[in-house]
Amino acid sequence: MKFASYSAAGLAFYGAATDDGMIALSPDLPQWPTLLDVVRAGGLDQLIVTAESRSVTHTDVQYDMVLPNARRILCVGVNFPDRNAEYKDGSEQPKYMSLFPRFASGFTGHNRPLIRPPESHMLDYEGEVAIVIGKGGRRIAQADAYDHIAALTICNEGTIRDWVRHAKFNVTQGKNWDNSGAIGPWLVPFRDPAQLDDARITTRVNGDVRQDDVLSRMMHPIRREIEYISTFMTLEPGDIIVTGTPTGSGARLDPPQxxxxxxVVEVEVTGIGILRNTIEDEQP
Known part of the structure; x- marks a missing residue:
């Protein structure tokens, strides 16, 4: 089952996404005002039970960023071997992963436009799998890491390329423009390691495949990401980890695109779905 945050008739809801429309669940579960509250309470199983006894309530909806009030979003950079080679700096596979924060305001939802700002036209795509933490913890062992995942979703980690080089040591400026990326369309509850171990990421721009790789080739697998990140910070339910993008971003093409x-950008992940966004210029 798939759970989304969305708007309909000017009101915000969360619910179950079906082929026929949305089943609104938030009105039946006032103890959990948002989907983030559901995750923090370990309530995804209750959503499944509730949805099974309800029918479609909305067919005309606007998807929101799946956890629009997420407090912490941490992204893993340069996490595929071909991606490391794209930098052409002769470096070997890094011992430790690169990390940077993103904020919820930088993301929009499925079928909504990514916004290109007037300050730079170097808006780029990065298709990725994102995991949502369901059980918190500190110094989590790799063997236990998957037990801490509540759900999976998709991220287009849109980046303003020239702004990631505005300072010497960080990329934060280029990674947090309002509505420059997207997370969604929905959360898929995590039940089976194969959902991650066998997953493939494919990114298409106007139907042209730009990125295509499998998570099993990650330099720092998701179990290791959880172990490493939880070494220095206590992971909490509702935290999002964006796990890394394959080679093929627009900045690395010759010439850059x-x-x-x-x-139209589509990021497809096996077993999760397709995150689709258009591009628009920011309006004054």
């Missing part, structure tokens, strides 16, 4: 208004 950045996103422009009218483009």
């Amino acid at each position: 950045f996103l422009k208004p009218g483009d």
